Amino acid sequence: xxxxxxxxxxxxxxxxxxxxxxxxxxxxxxxxxxxxxxxxxxxxxxxxxxxxxxxxxxxxxxxxxxxx
Amino acid sequence: xxxxxxxxxxxxxxxxxxxxxxxxxxxxxxxxxxxxxxxxxxxxxxxxxxxxxxxxxxxxxxxxxxxxxxxxxxxxxxxxxxxxxxxxxxxxxxxxxxxxxxxxxxxxxxxxxxxxxxxxxxxxxxxxxxxxxxxxxxxxxxxxxxxxxxxxxxxxxxxxxxxxxxxxxxxxxxxxxxxxxxxxxxxxxxxxxxxxxxxxxxxxxxxxxxxxxxxxxxxxxxxxxxxxxxxxxxxxxxxxxxxxxxxxxxxxxxxxxxxxxxxxxxxxxxxxxxxxxxxxxxxxxxxxxxxxxxxxxxxxxxxxxxxxxxxxxxxxxxxxxxxxxxxxxxxxxxxxxxxxxxxxxxxxxxxxxxxxxxxxxxxxxxxxxxxxxxxxxxxxxxxxxxxxxxxxxxxxxxxxxxxxxxxxxx
Numbered sequence: 463x464x465x466x467x468x469x470x471x472x473x474x475x476x477x478x479x480x481x482x483x484x485x486x487x488x489x490x491x492x493x494x495x496x497x498x499x500x501x502x503x504x505x506x507x508x509x510x511x512x513x514x515x516x517x518x519x520x521x522x523x524x525x526x527x528x529x530x
Numbered sequence: 531x532x533x534x535x536x537x538x539x540x541x542x543x544x545x546x547x548x549x550x551x552x553x554x555x556x557x558x559x560x561x562x563x564x565x566x567x568x569x570x571x572x573x574x575x576x577x578x579x580x581x582x583x584x585x586x587x588x589x590x591x592x593x594x595x596x597x598x599x600x601x602x603x604x605x606x607x608x609x610x611x612x613x614x615x616x617x618x619x620x621x622x623x624x625x626x627x628x629x630x631x632x633x634x635x636x637x638x639x640x641x642x643x644x645x646x647x648x649x650x651x652x653x654x655x656x657x658x659x660x661x662x663x664x665x666x667x668x669x670x671x672x673x674x675x676x677x678x679x680x681x682x683x684x685x686x687x688x689x690x691x692x693x694x695x696x697x698x699x700x701x702x703x704x705x706x707x708x709x710x711x712x713x714x715x716x717x718x719x720x721x722x723x724x725x726x727x728x729x730x731x732x733x734x735x736x737x738x739x740x741x742x743x744x745x746x747x748x749x750x751x752x753x754x755x756x757x758x759x760x761x762x763x764x765x766x767x768x769x770x771x772x773x774x775x776x777x778x779x780x781x782x783x784x785x786x787x788x789x790x791x792x793x794x795x796x797x798x799x800x801x802x803x804x805x806x807x808x809x810x811x812x813x814x815x816x817x818x819x820x821x822x823x824x825x826x827x828x829x830x831x832x833x834x835x836x837x838x839x840x841x842x843x844x845x846x847x848x849x850x851x852x853x854x855x856x857x858x859x860x861x862x863x864x865x866x867x868x869x870x871x872x873x874x875x876x877x878x879x880x881x882x883x884x885x886x887x888x889x890x891x892x893x894x895x896x897x898x899x900x901x902x903x904x905x906x907x908x909x910x911x912x913x914x915x916x917x918x919x920x921x922x923x924x925x926x927x928x929x930x931x932x933x934x935x936x937x938x939x940x
Contacts, residue, residue: 504902513899513937520533520779520896520940 533797533896536778540796541874541892543775544837547768548644551760552696554684558634561624561651563617565634566596572630572830573618573785574792574802578609582788582825584666587916588629589616591668595676596633602668602916619830620783620794623770624651625762628664628912628920629788630830636676637684641699641763646771652763655679656755659919666916686745690731697727699764704878706757707889712847713761714831714840714908715854715923720757725750762830765837772796772892779940780873781893784836784905784928788828788912793932795895798939805931810911812854813924825914827926832907838876838889841906841925842868846881846889850908853923858883864906865890871897871905898933 478497481488488498531539557564564570569592571585578586590605593614599605608614619625619632626632631654638653654664654676661672691697702723703711709719725746732742749756773782778796785792792802807826815821834840844850845865851858862883868890869875875888898904905928910920 510899510934513934516937516940517896517900520937523532523777 531775531777533777533779536775536797537780537873537892537894540772540775540778540780540782543646543771544768544891545874545876545878546645547700547771549699549764549767550642550644550696551639551691551699551764552642553640553691554637554687555640556634556680556684557624557632557636557638557651557653560638560640560649561622561632563622564632565615567598567613568615568617568634569593570617570619570622570624570626570630570632572626572628572787572828573620573783574787574790574804575618576787576789578606578616580789582828583914584825584912584916584918585629585788585828587666587668588631588663591663591666591672592631592633592636594668595663595673596635618785618787620785622651623649623766624653625766625830625833626653626664627656627759627762627831628662628829628910629666631663635680637679639760639763641760641767642696643767643771648767648770650763650766650770652759652761652766655683655759662919665910665912665918665920667919669917682741683745683748686732686735686737686741687728689735690728693734694727694731697724699760700878702727702757703761703764704880707843707846707879708882710847710849712840712844712850712908714758714834715910716755716847716849717757717761718754720761721749721754724757724760758831761839762833765833765839768837769833774799779894779896779936781836781895781905781933781936784832784907785830786827786832786926788825791827791832791926791929791932793895793928793936795936795939798936801939803932803935803939805929805935808926808929810909810922810924810926812856813911813922814853814855815911815922819913819921823913823915823921825912827907827909828912829909831909832928835905835907835928836893838872838879838891841908842872842893843879843881843889844906844908845883848883854908854925867903868905870901871903873897895933895936898930899937902930904928904930904933 706720783794872890873892877888907926911922
């Protein structure tokens with residue numbers, strides 16, 4: 463009951479929307495009296511922790527480690 | 531060398547490239563390993579039984595052109611007996627559009643990278659929408675137009691190129707990009723600039739008036755994208771010196787055989803990393819055709835994106851909005867995404883709409899896997915059966931699986 467009331471209060475107040483990622487979601491809200499903050503973000507690669515770890519190792523590799 | 535320095539070395543070699551179109555020759559006279567009983571096609575390598583239908587037909591067309599067979603149905607037996615050998619263009623410094631069939635008697639563009647002294651060869655030439663052998667046409671007409679290219683067009687064009695000292699393709703392409711070309715699906719400006727120069731060459735040699743008219747009308751009137759094929763070898767000549775740099779994660783080859791899409795990476799020797807060929811998306815189909823008719827992505831021309839052209843710099847070509855759908859902001863976004871997965875920019879080829887930024891250059895498998903963005907390719911769409919010209923244009927999102935496999939191979 464308490465939760466329902468909190469949600470109700472939220473929608474009675476002036477909305478401030480933070481949109482993360484796809485911009486076209488907020489384009490449709492531009493005509494409404496809401497504050498919008500757009501955050502430029504995209505999900506990290508679907509990868510694959512093992513690939514990201516491998517990349518870290520590759521980037522850290524120094525010529526001296528190879529004796530070259 | 532560490533990866534960062536290796537990548538800078540690879541990119542420097544791409545930026546320093548000075549590709550010139552110096553000659554037109556028959557394949558057997560210039561392409562290493564070319565023989566009368568060999569046909570080369572667009573890689574990655576694939577066995578005959580797994581090839582898509584138009585790829586088989588394109589190879590059969592080349593065999594018909596060489597007088598080895600009279601009909602598509604005769605091709606398979608000779609190939610299975612080993613009397614005709616198949617190999618991929620990429621093993622022979624050569625490259626071709628779509629199916630990319632190249633045979634011994636075919637006319638090829640000879641491109642020299644004057645900075646490093648390496649050569650690349652491209653064929654077949656664009657023969658318009660009527661009879662392109664490279665889309666899998668194995669008809670008498672397709673053979674006849676190849677014969678005209680080899681017997682009439684090639685000798686005259688060779689002399690004309692000698693007469694004008696060749697064509698500086700870096701200058702030509704740089705100018706054409708300021709006129710709205712992205713060099714894959716749109717190269718009308720480059721073709722016009724090319725024909726301007728070729729007219730000068732043809733006028734300097736002893737040529738019957740009728741032949742002169744025939745040559746010019748072929749290049750200009752019939753085929754407004756004539757520069758498309760030579761530009762394949764331009765890109766290959768730019769990219770080959772960047773290959774085989776130890777520790778470099780720069781992509782040096784991308785190509786699709788219609789069944790598998792493959793890449794090579796500079797620091798990973800001559801290993802192909804493949805994934806199933808994706809569908810072409812955002813397709814604009816010519817009347818009478820639809821997605822149901824389309825073959826999956828195919829073509830050696832992905833070398834253009836590898837060098838930074840086509841889908842990588844599509845914002846250079848506002849007209850492409852009309853072909854691949856969307857608005858200017860969409861193709862700008864697509865190009866900006868490509869800067870996220872490349873190491874540098876090539877100032878020789880500028881994008882006016884982006885305040886003359888150089889095209890995105892040096893596709894990096896590390897950046898691709900980190901960002902989840904893969905190269906976008908601007909492509910023609912091929913019919914899944916033989917004897918059709920291309921049936922539309924669209925975009926291919928290159929498959930992430932290839933790039934992940936490459937990272938795993940380091």
